[in-house]
Amino acid sequence: MIKNYKIVLQYDGSRYDGWQKQGNTGNTLQGKLEGILLKLTGRPVEVHGSGRTDAGVHALAQTANFHADTGMTEDQIRAYFNQYLPEDIAVLSVETVPDRFHSRLNAVKKTYLYRIEMGPKKDVFERKYCYGLGKPLSVKRMEEAAACVLGEHDFKSFCGNKKMKKSTVRTISDITFEKEGTKLLIRYTGNGFLYHMVRILTGTLIEIGLGERSPQEMKEILLKLDRQAAGFTAPPEGLFLERVMYEDRE
């Protein structure tokens, strides 16, 4: 019987070309998962992710779903995935969900985490999981700037896709800052994020935190609806998809 399965997965994105399948080429997360489902079911199965993570971006808990007739229990499917997946991808859970559930369309909120090393010394164990800025940041200035982008706005200035034809309006419900030793952790929660949006927001906040721009500029950048107005695109290694939330679910 064909069932709809929701899976939660973790991956170290360092050596992948991002989430989305790219024809027959490209080493992608979606491609890896679909390859295993082809082996398991004997036919092509499409895996829908809650969102596309870019090359080098990690996931602590990415959500995806697929429709398949596996003849296996949820636990067996999870074990099958983990047996054949490379060691930098892990399926944390498999759950049967109603037929109409779609991991992207039904997602209500997502949280992304961006990790920055402010200390001068490079930590070799963090090189793939942290942006090694190596300079102190004023969290106070960054918090002031972040407050300007909370709520519903047109985030065109923070969209990395110049040819974006769909709406660039999104709602950010929360941006939090946490210091962990010499690291700064920034968490962004919102109903959706445009291409490179978290990384451009982070790059802009870093420029403000370094004193290169004033916190007040954040509002002006937003109003300009122009990518050129915003800051640099912070590198992928610091970015983690941390959580995808659905209605009536924790």
Add this chain to the structure above:
Amino acid sequence: MIKNYKIVLQYDGSRYDGWQKQGNTGNTLQGKLEGILLKLTGRPVEVHGSGRTDAGVHALAQTANFHADTGMTEDQIRAYFNQYLPEDIAVLSVETVPDRFHSRLNAVKKTYLYRIEMGPKKDVFERKYCYGLGKPLSVKRMEEAAACVLGEHDFKSFCGNKKMKKSTVRTISDITFEKEGTKLLIRYTGNGFLYHMVRILTGTLIEIGLGERSPQEMKEILLKLDRQAAGFTAPPEGLFLERVMYEDRE
């Protein structure tokens, strides 16, 4: 002028064949450092490590020293190393020391850290930095067993080198256990460690913590002076050289 430099370095040992140079082959830590010093000084310079870490073993703070005429300040030497070293090796500090200082001969104590994941779920971000045991361990049993090997003993049973001709007597001054979520961190401090000694001690303690052996067996294993009596060699990815201590220094 030729000076004696003490360096402290950090490395992710995952992709190296261990510390020690192996003729012209082998991708080793010592080889990488000596390659850079050859480039810097124009002549071969031998780098003495405080101890040899095995293939796949990491260092949070390995110490080494070398005699060279660099014509550079300590800060410049550190910057030069970090410019040319691959991103999984970092020189944390460079310090001029008395001519007779030797990183191995003058080391008084060393601390090794071994990290074990006891939880059932694999964490992809820890795959190279933790032994994924996936089973709960009784720390109480392990502590009882660890107490038997404290002090000066002949650790022949815990020596991975069958042809060891030198003394296998060592002193372990401390073994501590720390729980960090579902991880168990074991720290061994002693005046020196034999080939694979920390990994064999850990493997044996794991077998005791799993209930496969009794804590009292630890004493018997020690007295047998036979590698066959001890437990398995725990894998390298969980092991870190954490600290090397010298006299009159913190």
